[in-house]
Amino acid sequence: MKIALAQMSSGIVPEENANQLCSLIAEAAAGGATMIFTPEMSGLLDRDRSRAATAIRSEPDDVVLSAVRSEAEKAGIWVQLGSLAIRDLGDPGAKWKNRSYLINPQGDITARYDKIHLFDVDLGPDESQRESSAYAGGHNAVVAPVPEATLGLSICYDLRFPALYEALTNAGADILSVPAAFTVPTGKVHWEILLRARAIEAGAFVVAAAQYGRHEDGRATYGHSMVVDPWGEILLDMGDGAGLGFCDLDMAKVQEVRSRVPAVANRKSFEMPVKTS
Template sequence: MKIAAIQMCSGLDPAANLAALEPLLADAAARGARYALTPEVTMIFPENRDQLKSVAAPFEGHLQLAAVGGLAKQHGMHVHIGSLPIPLEDGRFANRSVLFGPDGGQRATYDKIHLFDADIAGLNAYRESATYKGGDSAVIAPLDEFTLGFSICYDMRFPRLYNALANAGASLMAVPAAFTVPTGQAHWHVLLRARAIETGSYVIAAAQGGSHANGRATYGHSLVIDPWGKIIAELDHDRPGVLVTEIDPAAVTEARRRVPALVNARDFAAPGLRD
């Protein structure tokens, strides 16, 4: 099965981002991809919460998502929008991933579970939870010969999610992302390889890359990793592009046979303080 990671440099205008996505999806389809993953914040990469509130559209009747469904049907392929912000009743947003089938219908959605809330020395506190509400459910979906496991960006730092996805049957982990350049240089490859190795799964990571209209710079380097932890394809830059490679379900079976970590895992008591 051929799969594609779409690398983008999304801006503040959803219509312009959709227009940039269309030829990239056409390229992936022309090269035989049955599944294409786009980055986190594909449809809008906001500058701040006020800007996000002025542009983000409700999930029902979302114009860009309707158009993507049409593109999936036109190309006869699975199209996975890595994420886009969806307004919620409490005034915050869901960072939502949406999978379309080759018939153009929505197959599954996933709301990013883990939110980045941190106090960093020398910098202001960052509270993603002030803008977004975290999801509470892991999601898998059938994808031809594979089962797809959903995640988004910061989720990749939480192995327990991928362990749960693999134990539920996932054999291909999707990781749409918008990594900053410093964290990308330090952690991108090693974290994604670790998630592939520990679950014996393929990992596909579609990234934002370059300098964005909101003032941020992202790392790019979209890639695909096999179940043994080998990077089998990578866009070794931060420019928009399409990465297409072939994956084989037999490689998942073989990796999990050679290192049966999923079946060897045991429950254990957490450590406690002792007198």
């Protein structure tokens, strides 16, 4: 299974991001990829919440989602659209959703996932983020069939919570998608090791398309979009810069690794610990 990863430097204008996405989708299809994976917030990356509010739409009105669906159909390729900022159709005043999409080669949305773990952190005196101030977290883990595999969906900060990936692999996932906009400080020390850990624990491929560089809103993201195989080996590291990368996934590797180290099959439920005085 040949896949493509888009490493992007998304900006504050959705139409410009949509054009870039469509070009990458067409390029991925021309390169023989069955599926392309894009980063978190592919359609809009803007930490100015007041300005972002003027660009965020509900699903039926989102220009990026519409353009990507049309391009997926035109190119005949699966698209794992890492995530978009989406407004609630039924309640425009509600908090937004950080929502991931799986789109088939007919342009249909076959799965949606709302980011469960929201990025509320203080990284230092110059960097503090409160995703929950504008976004509502999701509640459901999501897996979906794709060619030759079952895909488990997650987004960025979810990477730090292995229970989610246990749930995804228990439900049959053998590819785990981790679209991200990782910060530079955390990316340098945690990105690779967390991706490899999740792959090893799950005996699954991990595909992580990432944002990179200095963005229009002033933030900087780490890049290094990666594919990690079920043994924890790095198959692709895109390093710095925006662009497209390709990788071949041998899905037989999942069963091979899970037979050698049957950690998924050997999982046990257990009682929570009791505190003693």
